Amino acid sequence: MTEPRRPNILFIMSDDHASRAISAYGGGLNRTPNLDRLATEGMRHDATYVTNSICTPSRAAILCGTYNHVNCVTTLDTRLDNRLPNVAKHLRAAGYRTGIFGKWHLGEGPAHQPTGFDEWAVVPGQGEYWDPPFDTPEGRRKVPGYATDIITDMSLDFMERCGDAPFFLMCHHKAPHRNWQYHPRHAGLWADEDVPLPETFDDDYANRAAAAAAARMRVRSDMVYNDLGLVQPEGAAARVGELLIGGWPDRKVPELMPGETITVTCAETGERHTFDDPQAFAIFRYQRYMKRYLRTVQAIDDGVGRLLDFLDERGLAEDTLVIYTSDQGFFLGEHGWFDKRFMYEESLRMPFLVRYPAGISAGSTSRDIACNVDFAPTFLDYAGAPCPNYVQGRSLRPVLEGRTPDDWEQIAYHRYWMHNDVFHGAWAHYGVRGPRYKLIYWYNKDLGQAGARPLDAPPEWELFDCEADPHELLNRADDPAHAEIFDRMLAALDARMAQIGDIPEHDSATARRGPQAT
Structure with missing residues (x-):
């Protein structure tokens, strides 16, 4: 009797992609038809939460299946010891071809580069949107083009060469991390309309802990010119000093005070805008932020479509578990914020779309609570591989297949x-x-x-x-x-x-x- 084929596992993860910026979640911001296919043909999970809402620790939790005090990756400044066991190592030992392409962000050099992968090419640090360098087992090389498209190309090439072996592929997009450099093919999106303003955009942080008011993540005062594609500030900008962001200097776009005037120039078009009203200037910045962000998201949706088309064309769709998520949530102007870090809902909640026709009902949804430490045991469960006892998460397979155990802990x-x-x-x-x-x-x-x-x-x-x-x-x-x-x-x-x-x-x-x- 022939053993059933173990499923391929295609794990697609973006960086800072809020659930509200996926149309399947009903946010009303944009259209993501290819991501929506995963929800239509599989499950949209509505209660997936990150255990530490910042890039590096979240990635360590996903790869290792452990909380950050265990894997010792607690901040952006800590790095993963690549001698630690991880899910790729277990799947490779179980006979899977393993690959990771795109953002790694768990450290560089021999002690921190990817291990457990048959093939890998990862961007150093945060990576670049255009002509990005990639670190590989053979060294660093620059690849011409747009990062989201390149990472998709690498992923497609890996799947093409896997032959009959089951594969575990981590396709890790840099996008839509700041500073939101979109591809020119998406420049026309939102050109003639405005993005709806969140009802909490002007939050005064009353009736909250002091941390909310203290945070420097406000769209109206804490974004830098490079975030918004603005150049040549005049007027009030002169009172704002330089910041060092990612190794290069930039200036915060100031919150306009009553009686002040500022003139900014849009880098793409050279169009100049002058403001003397603080609220009008804040809304202008919100529109610049959101349109750049949503245009950057659109290239991810394009790439997901190409990956799904490949599976269809090769007859692999039925035998492939496809997951789309982000390394955490993101604020899209809610409470006046951008970025993440907080345990408030927009930052805490991760998108999680999953399709596996052999086991997951099309068009299903779930609100059973899941965490990113649950991803690794889920991969191992579907691969028929044992889950080691150090893993702190629990397989989501019964939840995804509509048979949630009675003892499922509804807590994150x-x-x-x-x-x-x-x-x-x-x-x-x-x-x-x-x-x-x-x-x-x-x-x-x-x-x-x-x-x-x-x-x-x-x-x-x-x-x-x-x-x-x-x-x-x-x-x-x-x-x-x-x-x-x-x-x-x-x-x-x-x-x-x-x-x-x-x-x-x-x-x-x-x-x-x-x-x-x-």
Whole structure:
């Protein structure tokens, strides 16, 4: 009797792609027909959460199946020790051809470059959008063209050469990471219309922990000129000093103060715009940001279409598990922010679209809670390979196939370690997200990572009812009516931290609502 063919696994991951910028999620921002195919022909998962909302730690959690205090990749400044076991090594040992192409962002050089892959070509650091260098086993080489298209080409070439062997392919796009350099073929998108402004764009951060107001991630004051494709600032821009972003100097676009005037020039067209109204200038920047972002996303959708067409043409669609996700969520003007880092919903929630005709029902959805540490055991489960006991996630296969176990833990744990860095000013915190409620503890403490700045702020708790308050505008941690819920979520937090072996910074015996000095 012939053994059933083990499925190919095609894992496509972008960088900073918010769920709301995929039309299958109903965000009303753009059209992504190829990504939508995965939802139509498979499952749209609506409750996938990142365990640390920043690029490098998320990638380590996905590859290793462990939380960041275990794999020791807690910040952007930590690197993955490539001697550690990872899912590619296990799948390779199980007979899979393994490859990774695109963004790695887990370190460079012999101690940190990819291991466990038969073939790899990865961009150093964040990578470049145009004519990007790639690190390979043979050394560094520059590849002419647009990064998203090149990474897709490399992925297609790898699949073509796998023959009859099952493959595990990680196609990792740089896009849509800042500074949102889109391909000219998408320059006409949104040219004659505006992107809807989020209803929380002018959030004043009242009724929240102090960390929300302290963050330097505002569209109206914290983006740099290169983010927005602006040059030759005149007027108010003169009072803004230089920042060093990614090794090159740039200047923040200032928030316009009453009585000030500023003139900016669009790099693509040379068109000049003069503003003397602060709100009009803030909205102008939002439109520049979002149109550049959405145009950059569109090349990813093009690439996904090419990958799916290849599977169709080779007769591999039925036997291939295809997953699309992002390394975390992203703020698209909600609360006035860009970037990620926070445990608030837009940053915490990852898109997760999955198609496998042999096992996943077309057009299905799920709200069972999943985390990125669950990805590795899911790959191993579908490959028929054993899951090692060090893995802290759990296979999503029963959830994806509509048979969620009775003991499925409907809880997600998140911890952000990069306390008050110089560029974004996000504060250290951890917490848990359940089906309805979210508890966050802002411990506001530098635990010794590089780049942290001194901060004198007491710890705080936040409790949100994500059903009644989906925009997370009202912290209920102080509300006596929610005291029982607070205690229940605190118990869930304590249990999860004990389960995964993370060390708490709070004292549950003395925990109370609002600011505290534990």
